[in-house]
Amino acid sequence: MAHLSVGARQRLEIMRLLYRKADVLIFDEPTSVLTPQEADDLFRVLRRLAGQGRTIIFITHKLREVFALAEHVTVMRRGRIITTVPTKGSDPQALASLIVGEQFERPQLQEAAERGDAVIDVEGLSVCDDLGSLSLREATFTVHAGEIVGVAGIEGSGQRELVEALLGLRHPVAGNIRLHGRPVAGTSVWNRRKRGIAFISEDRDGEGACLPATLAENVFPLARYDPELARGGRLRISAIAAFARSVLARFNVRGAAPNSPARSLSGGNLQRLVVGREIRKTPRLLLASHPTRGVDVRGIAFIHEQLTQARAAGAATLLISEELSELIELSDRLLVIFEGRIVADLPAAQATPERLGLLMTGAA
Amino acid sequence: MIAETGIPVAGQETIAPPRALRLLRPVQLAGPFLIALLVGAVVLFASGRDAIGTYWLLAQQSLGGTSQIANTLVAATPVLLTGLATAVAFRSGIFNVGVEGSLYVGAFAAAWGWRVDEVVTTLMLNYVAILLTSWLVNYYFLAPDIANSMSPLIAKQARLSSLLPPSQLTIAFVAALLVTLLYAYFFDRTRLGYELRMVGLNPRFARAVGIDLAGAVLIAFVISGILGGVAGGFQILGVNYRFIDHFSPGYGFTGIAVALLGRGHPVGIVLAALFFGALSSGGAMIQLFSDIPLDLINILQGTVMIFAVIELSRLPFVKRWLRHA
Structure with missing residues (x-):
C-alpha cells in the first residue's frame, strides 16, 4: 500500500468504510x-455518496471547501x-465572522517590498531523510531581502529536510548554503539563529512550543543571552x-500571563506567541513552515499581516504551505517541489492553483 | 481516514485548566506514603499484630527524641544527595542509573584523597565502579589485621565531627540541604538550568531554539555524577570513616525513588529522603524492641516503590519513549 498516492490511499479507505x-x-x-485536483476528485466521490443517501460529515478549516x-x-x-446554516444564502465573509465570533475584516496586507540583496544562496543542496533516502535533490535557489518565496509541493516532498538543512538541524549530503555570501556548513543552530535565521515550525505542539513550560519560558529562549534578561548566567x-508580557501584548496573545502554562493556550494564540518570538526582532531569513x-481565521489574518510586515522591514522569507491560495497571495516568487526536486521557479503573479497542482504532481 | 492527517481542526481550542507546575501539592505528594502505611497496616493486621502500636513504635524510634531524629537525619543524608543526583538527570530528560556507581567512586576518593575525573566517574558503569573499588580495597588498600574487605580508618582530623554527640549527625546533612537549595536555584534561576529543563521537557523544541542537546546531556550527567560522588564521600567522612567493600545498601537506587516521589521538587525530595531515612533508622531499632520482622519495613518500602514506578511513567521523556516503543 505504501506505493499508492495519498489520494489513492484515501479512496481505498473510503471503499473499506463502504464495504x-x-x-x-x-x-x-x-x-x-x-x-487541488485530488481534492476535486474526492469531492466528486463524496457528492456521489451523498446522492446515494449516505451522510457525510466533513470537518475543515478551509471555507472554500465548505x-x-x-x-x-x-x-x-x-x-x-x-x-447551523444552509450554505446556499451564506457567504465566506459571513461564515468567517461566525467562526471568530464578531465582525471580521481582513486587514490590509503590506504591499510587496523593494527586493534587496541575496540573503540566502542555496546551491545543489541534497539532503537525506531519517531513513537515509534522498529527500531533497540538488536544490538551487536564492531568497532576497524583502522577498517572500513560497514553496509549493505535496507534503513530504523534501520541504522538511530543506528547512532542517537551512536551520542546521540536519547535515546535507551535498551542496552549499550561503548566508549573506558566507557558507554556513558545519555551524550550529544557535550560531545560525544569532546570524538572523528564524523558524516557525509546522509542528507547533511538538517543536514550535514547549507545552509543559510557561509562556515566559516559551518566549525567552531566543533572548536567553540578552544581558538585560540573564546576567552572568543568572536569570x-x-x-x-x-x-x-511585552511580547504577548505586542502579538496580541490574549488571556495569558507569563507564568501560565503554554498548554492552556488555544492553537491560534500559541501560534501568535511562536510567531512573536521568532519575528520580534526582524529576522534576516525567516523559515515559515x-x-x-490549525489556526483560526482571525489568527491566519494576523499571521499574514506579520509576515508581510517582516517583508516590508527587509526580511527574506521562505514560506512553506499547503494552502495554495495563501502561497499565491503572500509570495513574490514560487518554487514548486516535486519528489524532492525544484521543478519550477516562477513569479507568483503567473501562478494559479491549477497550474501549481499540475506542477506539484509532476504532470507538467 | 479519520484524523489520519494529524492536522488539528480549526476551532478545536480546548482550554485546559492551568496546572500549577511549581507549586507542590501536599496531598498528592503524601499519597504514596499514606497508602504504603495503609498496606503495611493491612499486612500487620492480617498477621495478628497491632498495626497502630507498631507504627507508634516506628515513629517513636525514628522521630521520638533528639537522638532518634538525629539518626533519621543521618540516614536521610545519602539518599537526599543521590535523590538530587537522579533528579538533576530526570529533569534534563535522562535516566542516570549510574548514581550508585558514582557513589562508590566518590566514597573511595574520600577515603584516599584521590583526585577523580568526575566525567569518568559519571559515565562509569555501576558494577565497574563497585568492583573496581572492591578490587582496590582488597588488593591495595586493605587494612592490616582485619579480615573484612575494608580500608584503614581515615585520619581523625579528616573525619567530620558530630554536631550532636554521640550521634553521627554531621555537617554532611546541612551540606545536603544546601545542595538542595543549589539544586532549586540552578533549575529555576540559571540559564543553564533553564536550558537543561527545556531539553528534559521537549528536546525537539530545545534543539530548534538552538540549545546544544549533546552538551546538555553531558552536563547533566556530570552534575548527577558529582552529587552521587558527594553522597559517597560524606558517608565515608561522616559515618564509616573508611571505605568498606560493597558498603552501600543501594543508596543510589533509593535515590531514584526519592527523586520520583519528590517529583523533582526540592521540598518533595527532602520529604521523600526523610521518609526513607525514618524507615531505615526506625526499622533498625524496631527489631530490638519488638518481634516485628524487618520484612514490614521492606513491605512499606516496596509499596512506596510501586508508586515511584508509576511516577516514572509520567516523566516527559519516559512518556515519549513509551509512545515510540
Whole structure:
C-alpha cells in the first residue's frame, strides 16, 4: 500500500468504510495532503455518496471547501456549536465572522517590498531523510531581502529536510548554503539563529512550543543571552516576565500571563506567541513552515499581516504551505517541489492553483 | 481516514485548566506514603499484630527524641544527595542509573584523597565502579589485621565531627540541604538550568531554539555524577570513616525513588529522603524492641516503590519513549 498516492490511499479507505456498510462517513481535514485536483476528485466521490443517501460529515478549516461541498454547515467555536446554516444564502465573509465570533475584516496586507540583496544562496543542496533516502535533490535557489518565496509541493516532498538543512538541524549530503555570501556548513543552530535565521515550525505542539513550560519560558529562549534578561548566567526573573508580557501584548496573545502554562493556550494564540518570538526582532531569513496550520481565521489574518510586515522591514522569507491560495497571495516568487526536486521557479503573479497542482504532481 | 492527517481542526481550542507546575501539592505528594502505611497496616493486621502500636513504635524510634531524629537525619543524608543526583538527570530528560556507581567512586576518593575525573566517574558503569573499588580495597588498600574487605580508618582530623554527640549527625546533612537549595536555584534561576529543563521537557523544541542537546546531556550527567560522588564521600567522612567493600545498601537506587516521589521538587525530595531515612533508622531499632520482622519495613518500602514506578511513567521523556516503543 505504501506505493499508492495519498489520494489513492484515501479512496481505498473510503471503499473499506463502504464495504462495512457505513452510512455515516466522517472526514477530518482530509484534503490537507491532497493536491487541488485530488481534492476535486474526492469531492466528486463524496457528492456521489451523498446522492446515494449516505451522510457525510466533513470537518475543515478551509471555507472554500465548505462552499464547494456542503449543503449545511455547522460552525463550532471553543467546543460549542454556534449555529447551523444552509450554505446556499451564506457567504465566506459571513461564515468567517461566525467562526471568530464578531465582525471580521481582513486587514490590509503590506504591499510587496523593494527586493534587496541575496540573503540566502542555496546551491545543489541534497539532503537525506531519517531513513537515509534522498529527500531533497540538488536544490538551487536564492531568497532576497524583502522577498517572500513560497514553496509549493505535496507534503513530504523534501520541504522538511530543506528547512532542517537551512536551520542546521540536519547535515546535507551535498551542496552549499550561503548566508549573506558566507557558507554556513558545519555551524550550529544557535550560531545560525544569532546570524538572523528564524523558524516557525509546522509542528507547533511538538517543536514550535514547549507545552509543559510557561509562556515566559516559551518566549525567552531566543533572548536567553540578552544581558538585560540573564546576567552572568543568572536569570533575571522579573525582567524576563516583563519581557514576556511585552511580547504577548505586542502579538496580541490574549488571556495569558507569563507564568501560565503554554498548554492552556488555544492553537491560534500559541501560534501568535511562536510567531512573536521568532519575528520580534526582524529576522534576516525567516523559515515559515505551515505558519497558519490549525489556526483560526482571525489568527491566519494576523499571521499574514506579520509576515508581510517582516517583508516590508527587509526580511527574506521562505514560506512553506499547503494552502495554495495563501502561497499565491503572500509570495513574490514560487518554487514548486516535486519528489524532492525544484521543478519550477516562477513569479507568483503567473501562478494559479491549477497550474501549481499540475506542477506539484509532476504532470507538467 | 479519520484524523489520519494529524492536522488539528480549526476551532478545536480546548482550554485546559492551568496546572500549577511549581507549586507542590501536599496531598498528592503524601499519597504514596499514606497508602504504603495503609498496606503495611493491612499486612500487620492480617498477621495478628497491632498495626497502630507498631507504627507508634516506628515513629517513636525514628522521630521520638533528639537522638532518634538525629539518626533519621543521618540516614536521610545519602539518599537526599543521590535523590538530587537522579533528579538533576530526570529533569534534563535522562535516566542516570549510574548514581550508585558514582557513589562508590566518590566514597573511595574520600577515603584516599584521590583526585577523580568526575566525567569518568559519571559515565562509569555501576558494577565497574563497585568492583573496581572492591578490587582496590582488597588488593591495595586493605587494612592490616582485619579480615573484612575494608580500608584503614581515615585520619581523625579528616573525619567530620558530630554536631550532636554521640550521634553521627554531621555537617554532611546541612551540606545536603544546601545542595538542595543549589539544586532549586540552578533549575529555576540559571540559564543553564533553564536550558537543561527545556531539553528534559521537549528536546525537539530545545534543539530548534538552538540549545546544544549533546552538551546538555553531558552536563547533566556530570552534575548527577558529582552529587552521587558527594553522597559517597560524606558517608565515608561522616559515618564509616573508611571505605568498606560493597558498603552501600543501594543508596543510589533509593535515590531514584526519592527523586520520583519528590517529583523533582526540592521540598518533595527532602520529604521523600526523610521518609526513607525514618524507615531505615526506625526499622533498625524496631527489631530490638519488638518481634516485628524487618520484612514490614521492606513491605512499606516496596509499596512506596510501586508508586515511584508509576511516577516514572509520567516523566516527559519516559512518556515519549513509551509512545515510540
